[in-house]
Amino acid sequence: MSGRHEAADERGHGATQQAEHGSGDERRPEARPRDGGAARGGVRLADVHKVFGAGDAEVRALDGVDLELAPGSFTVVLGPSGSGKTTLLNVVGGIEQTTSGTVVVAGEEISGRSPVDLAGFRREHVGFVFQFFNLVPTLTARENVEIIVELTGIGDPGRVPELMAQVGLADRSEHFPAQLSGGQQQRVAIARALATDPDVLLADEPTGALDLTTGRQILALLLDLNRAGRTVVVVTHNVSVAQIADTVVTVVDGRVQSVERNDEPASAEAVSW
């Protein structure tokens, strides 16, 4: 993997940051082949702090993060356990409010917004995929996607079969989670995240509970979704996953330690653990 930190390329891929670390290579990365559709999403964080607790129990989960991810980029956030990478993802997704700083996602500034406003923002712009699939056990795969459409009022229920096909589960739509493998459940979770057609797809350890083969399939699916123009951010502690990203952000102790451009992102098949 080769990389640099600089402004986003003119196709919308890449990242800029003011981190002190990283190489000084000025080459622009090769654009990931796109399936069509304009690049959308994009993330910008400026001097973001997130503090949990107070006094002796204070934990600075994010400590002055500056980061810019271009629309349509595929970013992998790496970092050791407790480094703040999940908090970073949550802040970008608007499920965690910042203590201070500015967060702009998909062109909308979300810092300082109320929880209700943030929920509205998420409905319009963000999709989440978690390590544990968190599917409703009493609903079929299709219904697990439909329920998001119902509860958010966003999206078209008629599009659910298409989403199921997109994640390769057209023939498993009527199965309950207990009847699906871990990889299939994660696919359902991805379809669920896509139900509102988000600009930004955020995945927290999406392969953490999966075996290698299944994990590769999920990563390939995420790459496909990125090719459609969505900004994808994947948080993982697995360094190998970084191979497929065009941007790799390393977080340590709540700070961005480096932002590296990967000029030649690998395919999901190259990943191993």
Add this chain to the structure above:
Amino acid sequence: MRATTRKALRDLRRQRTQVGAVALTVALGVAMYVASAGAFRNLSTSYEGTYERLGFADVVASGTDPQALADAALGAGAAEAIVRTTADQPMTIGGTRLQGRLVGLPADAHPAVDDVDVVDGDYLSADDPDGVLLEKHAAATFDLGPGDHLQVLSPSGWHEVTVRGVVISPEYLWPAPSRQQVLGDPYGFAVVFAAEDQVRAWSGQGPTEALALLDGTDRTTVIEAVRAAGATDVLTREDNPSDAALHLDLDGFDKMSVAFPLLFLTAATVAAYVLLARRVLSERPVIGTLMAAGARRGHLIWHYVLQGLLIGLAGSATGAALGAPLTVLITKEYTTELGIPDTVVAGHPDLVVIGLALGVVVGAIGAAVPAFVAARTVPAEAMRNQVVLAGQGWWGAAVSRLRVLPATTRMALRDVVRNPRRTLATMLGSVIALVLVLASVGLMTSMITALDAQYGTIQREDAQVVVVPGTTDQVSASLDATDGVTTVEPSLVARVTVSSGDKSYATDLQGFEPGTAMHGFVDGGSDVPLPTDGVLAGARLADLLDVSVGSTLTFTDAAGATSTATLAGFVDEPLGTLVYGTRQTVSSLVADPAEVLLVQFDEGADRSALRSTITTMDDVLAYSDTRALLTMIESYLGLFWAFVGVVVVLGGVLALAVIEVTMAVNLVERTIELATLRAAGVTVRRAAGVLATENIVAIIAGLPFGLVAGFFAARGMLGLFNSDMFIIELDLGWWVLGLAALGVLLAAAASQIPAARAIRRLDVAQVVRERAA
């Protein structure tokens, strides 16, 4: 169907046992409400129908000139007013001498007021002067019908009459001779209706009272008019002993339609709350995911409230479906038992609607808090898979100091404040169970204590024997010589109206020997002597006449003569409000009181044989077994305790339902800890012990509140029934409180069994694997 609706239905099906338990509790509450409220309405309507058809008197006035009273009533706007003679005369029916009541009716036509309904045989006829009508209860007790004979004592001696018909009277739907004898010996009282002229001849009295039917006229106006016309006593319809007794029963239905459903529905609300709180807790990661996707709060709230509504509606629909036929059953059984002719068995759609609504309210209230908690889920926190705990505060610090205790015990003790709402719900479970148990058991124990006091401490005689005036000594000697009789004591009884100022009360005045062995006088738990000067009165008289010790009471006897006496003190008596004096005092207050011999029997004496022997003695006019009521109650005691047993079981089930559901939540909260303990080799018994300790601590914490609430609930329920006819003090012995508390603890202990099973079923590997990843 929407995905959320499908989820709701499938979730409920997955927890069908617990959902069923909550729905069943709702169903019981709603069924009780619909059945008791419906029966109350039907019975009220039935009574009113009978009252209206038979012209049940609104006002009964007695005085020296009843015709003048009737005229006054008519002048004041009464629709109808008649005069008649009512007299208590000894009778002999089927060989039994008893206190009978003769009531005069027109010989050929039905009266306009207080008519009778002939259910067997014929009405009176002028051509059959010795033909009489026998009230239905007496006919049933003595198994008499048209053509049978009985004897009435007249001034010329015993006079045989023939039963022409068996009748129902609005005045005697419940056959009580007076408000002081609402519950009595069925073989000691009978009502006979005869031609007015005959009643006057047999009793030696003219018309004794005026009866008025108001039909919308202002009652106060009529009462004032008859008082102005010389009425010494005025009774309204509500003063009638039968009506008062029946209303006590009706009031019971009325109160029951509120109290018991309230308990059940409260328990159901708590159980629904805990059930859905558990669901929300277990679905926290899913809810977090949905919230992360921007799910609208309103939609989430509705999703969980919908589940509460479905549970409540399922329960209330079942309850309403059960309640409707139960209403019909209760009404029919009740009216048949009492012989109320105009039985109205109507459906009450509004009660069904209210019942359904109650279930909906229970579901909505039970689901509201969990639903709002779900909607307030912070996605990031939910994703951390950790339950947000309340701070441990002083309790946690205090437990920390108890280092002598094992760590598992300290953990259990700390867990009590881990989720305060769940702990409160568990406590509430024990409170509700105790309220239900103590309110029911308290009624029963208080009743038994009251009867023990009435027939052990207060009324010490076994039987009352009314004798021909002037024959007390002879009959007393005969009784003394009778096998099985241990003690005989003379007394006097007179029907009087006691008044003070503008208030009056009809009651019995009884005269005893000074230092009588037949009656105990108790005030505030202490014995009081029978005063040689003045009278003692039942404590309720203070309120009835607004009098106190030292007040002057005016006594009016059946002949209208008046006299006065000083109120020397009050006595606490459970049954009736009577006035007592020495025989000398009574003789000075009223003319010609009835001479009554009070008799005590050997223990184990054959009471039936003694009744036969005594009632055939010369100069014995009537006989009444004082203990007939107690004997009857004792014969039904097994049934009463079975009822108490059912209520105790219901209370236990309620406690179990609430505790079981709260413990299920407990298990969900602590899956990781329990799995970790199990992985470390901790036995199921020890792991379950941690949960059990916490639950038992919460239950024990709820016990004092439950005992206090149960005590006041029992006292409140008794208070609802107290009147001048019954004054029953709450008697909840320490043993009752102790047993009730022990019962709830046992129910709590029993509910640990499913918890242990759940811990045994825990897939330790899966839980540890999932959480460790």
